[in-house]
Amino acid sequence: MNSLQINDKTRLLKKLRQTTVGIDLEYRLATGEKSRRIYLDSTASTLQLGLVSDVISKYMPFYSNTHTSAHFGAKLSTVEFDWAHNKVLSFVNADPETYTAFFVGSGTTGGINRIARTLREKRPQRRVVITSIMEHHSNDLPHRRHFDQVVHVPTQVSGSDLGCIDLGRIEKALQEHGDNVNYISVTGVSNVTGIKNPVYDIADLAHRYNTLILVDAAQMAAHVPIKMSGHENPARNIDMLALSGHKMYAPSSPGVVITRKDLFAGIEPVEVGGGMVEDVHINRYLPIDNFPDREEAGTPNIVGAIALATVMHALQTLGMDFIDQEESRIIRQAIDKLERIDDVIVYGNTDPNTDSGKSKRIGALSFNIKGMDHALTAAILNDYFNISVRNACFCAQPYVREMITDELGEIADHLTNEELEAFAELHRGMVRASFGIYNDSTDVQALADAVQTICNNQEFYQQQYEKIPDGDYRHKTFNFDCTPLFSAAAEVDRWLAS
Ligand SMILES: Cc1ncc(COP(=O)(O)O)c(C=O)c1O
Numbered sequence: 421m422n423s424l425q426i427n428d429k430t431r432l433l434k435k436l437r438q439t440t441v442g443i444d445l446e447y448r449l450a451t452g453e454k455s456r457r458i459y460l461d462s463t464a465s466t467l468q469l470g471l472v473s474d475v476i477s478k479y480m481p482f483y484s485n486t487h488t489s490a491h492f493g494a495k496l497s498t499v500e501f502d503w504a505h506n507k508v509l510s511f512v513n514a515d516p517e518t519y520t521a522f523f524v525g526s527g528t529t530g531g532i533n534r535i536a537r538t539l540r541e542k543r544p545q546r547r548v549v550i551t552s553i554m555e556h557h558s559n560d561l562p563h564r565r566h567f568d569q570v571v572h573v574p575t576q577v578s579g580s581d582l583g584c585i586d587l588g589r590i591e592k593a594l595q596e597h598g599d600n601v602n603y604i605s606v607t608g609v610s611n612v613t614g615i616k617n618p619v620y621d622i623a624d625l626a627h628r629y630n631t632l633i634l635v636d637a638a639q640m641a642a643h644v645p646i647k648m649s650g651h652e653n654p655a656r657n658i659d660m661l662a663l664s665g666h667k668m669y670a671p672s673s674p675g676v677v678i679t680r681k682d683l684f685a686g687i688e689p690v691e692v693g694g695g696m697v698e699d700v701h702i703n704r705y706l707p708i709d710n711f712p713d714r715e716e717a718g719t720p721n722i723v724g725a726i727a728l729a730t731v732m733h734a735l736q737t738l739g740m741d742f743i744d745q746e747e748s749r750i751i752r753q754a755i756d757k758l759e760r761i762d763d764v765i766v767y768g769n770t771d772p773n774t775d776s777g778k779s780k781r782i783g784a785l786s787f788n789i790k791g792m793d794h795a796l797t798a799a800i801l802n803d804y805f806n807i808s809v810r811n812a813c814f815c816a817q818p819y820v821r822e823m824i825t826d827e828l829g830e831i832a833d834h835l836t837n838e839e840l841e842a843f844a845e846l847h848r849g850m851v852r853a854s855f856g857i858y859n860d861s862t863d864v865q866a867l868a869d870a871v872q873t874i875c876n877n878q879e880f881y882q883q884q885y886e887k888i889p890d891g892d893y894r895h896k897t898f899n900f901d902c903t904p905l906f907s908a909a910a911e912v913d914r915w916l917a918s
Contacts, residue, residue: 429742433857436734439470440669440858450803450884450898458807458863462667463611463639463784463854469669475730476723485719487695501722504729505712511732512641512661512678514648520681520711523725527675528638529558531662532605534677534715535634536562537690539602542683546602546631550593552585554610554617557815559636563605571597572818583610583768585617587625594629603632603659608640611815612852613768614751614784616644620656627655632683634660642668642856643747643782645740648678659683665728668735669856673724681711693717743857744782750855750864751781757868763790763875767850784854789875792882794849797874799893800881801851803900805870812849812891 424432437443445457459467479500484493486501508521524530536549547568551560554575563570573589585606594601604626609616619635626633637646641663648658659680665673689696689707696717699706708714735743758764766787789797798811853867874881885893903910 424737424739426742429738432738433742433746436469436471436738437858437860441468441470441473443467443858447806447900449806450895455806458805458859458866460853460855460859460863460867461808461810462642462856462859463852464810465666465671466642466669466856467858468671469731469734471734472670472727472730476727479723479726483723486722497722500726501720504725507729507732508676508678511736512637512646512648512663513650514678515650518649518680518682519678520684520715521676521678522712522715523674523676523720525674525721527558527664527666528556528636528662529562529675531675531677532559532634532636533562533565534690535660535662535679536566538684538687539632540566541687541690543602546600548597548600549602550590550597550604552590552606552617553818554583554585554612554615555605555607555818556611556636556638558638559605559607567602569597581769583613583615585622587618587621590622591625591629594625594631599630601629601631603634605634605636607636607638608646609643609782609784610768611639611784612786612850614639614781614854615768616640616780616782619658620647620651623658624653624655626659632659634662637661637663638667639783642735642743644744665724665731668728669731670724670727672721673728674721676728677715684711684715685709689714689717691715691717695719747782747855747857748780750859750861751783751785753861754853754855754864754867755781755785757864758785758787758871761868761872761875764788764871765790784852786850786852787871788850789871789878792874792878793887793893794851795891796882796885796887796893797851797871799885799895800874801867801870803895803898804881805866805873807853807867807870809851809853811851 442457442459446454447457448454482493482496484491484497486494486498488494489498504523505521506516509516509519514521524534548571549563549567549569550571550573551563552573552575555572560570560572571593573593574586576584576586590604594604604622606617606619606622608619619633623633635658640646646658646661648661651657660683661678663676663678665671665676692705692707694717696707696714697705698708755766755770758766759770764787766785768781768785788794794811798809801807801809855863884897885895888894
């Protein structure tokens with residue numbers, strides 16, 4: 421299945437879309453009608469591919485813990501778990517001689533915490549981490565926790581790279597902090613604007629200044645090809661990377677770290693327990709040298725790892741270049757359609773001519789309707805249009821604040837002080853629409869039509885809601901009750917009674 425023709429790819433993509441779990445889900449809306457839910461919250465978590473349910477249900481009868489070959493189930497599980505590690509390496513183009521992949525507890529967050537703790541111990545004399553202002557808190561707080569200083573490089577505030585990481589400022593920080601820099605850690609793709617960063621250029625820069633690069637690939641891995649090693653210029657290789665399986669169509673799966681082995685070798689692993697030791701005596705123990713075992717203390721999430729590798733196998737077969745192209749088209753359409761609506765502000769550079777440049781967008785976009793609180797827009801999109809989006813600051817408060825302040829600057833001249841304050845209050849957040857391989861042009865059109873309808877009828881919609889103390893909005897007459905749709909306890913009772 422390696423060299424699929426374009427028609428085959430289109431057919432396969434359609435099959436993956438149609439079989440996504442929950443793609444045809446219907447909810448009853450505030451209008452009383454029932455309609456198909458349009459899921460535009462993939463940046464938080466993707467839906468599950470039907471393929472994953474199929475493959476995992478076939479695996480489950482064989483399920484067993486790994487770490488032994490004493491019986492058939494353990495042998496089979498060990499083979500499949502090994503396959504999962506190898507699949508991850510090949511998915512991110514990491515040479516298995518140099519790199520290892522291991523699974524960690526909680527998504528990218530778990531991975532970045534592990535890397536920060538390990539690198540702090542491995543290179544204790546280097547006390548500074550350089551990151552950017554556009555990072556998710558998960559690619560910021562772990563460095564703050566384990567290092568003396570974290571430098572937050574700003575993003576470009578104007579021009580074609582608006583919202584993109586400022587390479588010049590990274591270089592300045594490298595010059596300023598010299599050999600104290602342990603590593604640079606940047607996101608591959610922003611979870612707010614979908615802006616893609618030039619991670620290979622940043623790698624080149626990091627290596628020229630004799631330091632390392634860590635890429636937060638939480639929003640990159642499902643949408644664009646990743647090439648950790650094998651660059652013609654090896655300085656462009658990526659040293660460490662973390663990603664989340666639940667953002668890659670396998671919600672039950674763990675986080676993953678892919679790293680150069682030498683960076684984790686020669687020190688005691690920061691997590692210890694069963695499965696990672698050679699020898700244990702009452703007064704000492706000896707960790708094993710083998711990767712990835714030495715980084716996987718305890719019983720791993722074997723099922724989740726196989727689920728994730730299953731998706732990676734399918735995406736690889738389809739081709740990440742193909743997926744990138746398809747999704748770029750969708751996001752471009754979405755930005756284009758929203759930009760045409762007078763009352764809408766789309767954040768980040770929206771110039772289509774920069775598509776091949778640094779600020780290419782993928783996966784997500786964030787916007788506001790002028791004069792409307794982001795929380796209200798999100799509630800209306802859900803209650804009246806069955807469009808699932810997310811709002812607020814998306815765990816990236818510094819970046820969201822910077823973008824909003826920038827926007828405020830442009831109109832500030834025309835507003836009174838009171839109006840300025842009201843505006844700042846209103847726009848302390850954004851609405852984010854994010855896309856996965858199961859979204860198509862009809863979803864984009866539905867979003868644009870819904871936003872246009874809201875803009876045309878702002879007063880009507882505003883009257884239907886009241887603001888509640890936590891900042892969200894409650895519909896005055898419509899109440900969503902989830903219990904009849906699903907309750908785990910009720911399902912258990914039904915099963916036990918049957
Ligand atoms: C860019 C980015 N990094 C890190 C994370 C954290 O991922 P997780 O919650 O899977 O640990 C997210 C989650 O949204 C993200 O968008």
